[in-house]
Amino acid sequence: MTSQETLSWVISQFNDTSEVIQKHLNYGNKQATLLFIKTLIDQELYQKYIINPFFELPSQEQYHLYLTMLPQFQEVPSKEKALQFLLEGNVLVAIQEKLYSIDFKLSKNSDVNSTSVETTIHGSELALSDNLMTNINIIRSSYHQPSLTIEYYLKGEVNRPKVALVYDQKKVRKKALQMIKEKLDRIDKQVITEAYEFNNFLNDKRFSLFPQMILTERPDRVVYNLAGGKVVLLVDGSPQCMMAPAVFFDFLTTMEDDYHTLLISYYLKLLRYLGIFLCILLPGIYIGAASFSPEVFRTELMLTIAGSRMGVPFTSFVEVLFMLFFMELLLEASIRLPKAISATAATVGGLILGTAVTEAALASNIMVIIISAVAISTFVIPVNEMAFAIRIVRFLLILTTSIFGLAGLTLGLLCIIMYLVNLSSFGEPFLRLYNYRKGDKNSEGQA
């Protein structure tokens, strides 16, 4: 197939041809045909690097040579490829029966975002951007190893975004990489817009509670995990990336842990682990102690609870569910609301509702304290995806406690631990307590 035929085939693929522009350059002994989508390319670059040299350079050969020297230059192997290049913002150049593609993609989303999900006091405030190439650029420029490998895939039948698989060839865990590649091949989805979707796409189980991959927007976390042997998945247009394999304790680590002195970072970690236990167990303990075994706590505390529950029309677990429900609503609402209103929502929900509920004796004072403590300790979990899972776990424990008391709470917690032990993330045991290969150079994702 000649280059002209290819071009006409490509044009025939488009129904609406007003966006696709074909230009024939013909001046003196020089000839070239250009094909591009007007809205996808950077017109300044096009003007500067294609049009101007065409008129300045004396011969066809020189112009041809000039084009091959451009860093954006690519050969076009097939007509399908030509169509793809065109859709990605390249300019197709047919010259001397040869077809070339020159990447002049115009992207307006390449600005680096500032961190909004994983904010820290210390460390960089910059996050990844929405543009895949910018993200690769960020990663490459802070991870200087020749073994850093980037593989591109096109996934999603309809919108076909570019997906990049980034890993360090020397450090990556081969088994996990193999599994991820296999699962990537099996993906059969129409539309893929966010990196986070791969958490479900690469998961064979339909009902899974805990995330198998860790989501991040922080380049420092990406670099840290690359060095730890994880595989990073980036999707064009998504400001977040996924990393796998992830173990439970990855989700309770912030990047700041490494920026503090040892004792401070231990203290913060302790605080975080206490927080996670508190937010899982506290509602259950309240139900178990208040309705099954009141002898567990100190007399004064028990009597205060008994006193504050006077006049409350619900039994303890309905009371807990009632308050938790409103807390969850408040959480959901404050995510959906515009930033300007969400502060008001928090005030109305948290302060006014809390006071009014106790005034109206719909819940006890102690209950309001417990719910606030639970809410605060949920926010301590540094990775948001884990916080969502924990919120569900809490309800399961409330269920077992309402039926079986404190024994049920213990049993429920054991069941959850057993479930976690049973899980694995791409061949890595999910509840791996310590990094047993730490001495090894190929040490795996300890982050």
Place this chain on the structure above:
Amino acid sequence: MPTKQKGKTRFFVLIALSFLLFLSGCGEFKDIDKMVFVSMIGIDKSDNPKKPYKIILKLYVPTSSFRQNPTPQYSYLIKDGETLAETIAILEAHLDKELDFGHSKLIVLGEKMMEDEKNKEILDFLIRRPDIQMISYVAMGRPNAEEIVKFVPNGETSLQPTLFNYFGNTGAESSFIITTHLFDFRRTMNEYGIDPILPIVEINEPGSHFIIDKSIILAKDRIPYELDAEKTLFVKILADSAKSVFFTVEREGEHFVTRLDNIKPKYRVERDGNQVTIRIKIKLTGIITESRNTLDNRKLPEYNRMLEQEMKEKLNALIDEMKMKGYDPFGFGLRLQSHTLPKDRMTDQEWRTAFKNAKVEVVVKSNLKSTGSIQ
């Protein structure tokens, strides 16, 4: 047929889960505001010979806020009955809520009850009832349990009965207060070679607060024997549970008070045929806190000697008294039994006679650090 298999599994899980709904689980679901908590249990002897037990239950009245209601409020349930369990069952019918003994911290036995030798029966009930905590304190009430249980001393705040603070070193750390837990009371009751000892709780004359400085020994088949404050102190010293003791020395023209902060008693019981020797070695460390005469620091060895002699005399006197009467709150008999092979052990009767004729050797080593005055 994998799908059929899956369907069967699902069906089985559903059935299993629905069976769970019929289980009551561990304990029943009872909201905390539908329970009433017992603070103290008093057991007295009633005047009615057919219904010998009089049970007094002190119940907490819950308050929603401590600040709104700082004065203590209690309600009482009193009932005579033939047996303890039956009486409490009847009392439960008098309430709209479930009676919970989980937070009762003290069991007061009336003085008359003690003389009646009903301790075994009472203990049996207290041990069997699951919600009565084994770590409850046991004490004797004088003149009876009812007055002690009903008495609310000045300055008591709600939810925190003052009486509990006397026991177990949470509040007071007095060396005159014996603390006996229910589990310990039962153990010493059943054990040979040791006699249970209970504190005596009294109310002072104008009726403003409790006095607990005496104790009572309950031997199995003998009448209870009361110890006054000083003897109680020595029992505590020998049991290594005294924290800080003020001890007066009055001899050779000197009269001073020592504060002994560190008391380390050790004792061995040795047996040679039927002759038992009790060797007690006790180390004292402290300072002199008060004196009639001016004391000289250089004479500290003298004072030490006086303290040793005084302590030795007092201890000897107490142990001799116990020996004569045949009471053994220290557990000398138990100590001997625990250190002898089963085939060599004495019977209870043999031990009693041996204890009566036992030789007692007390060695006191004191170490007074200073005369307490600045020179």
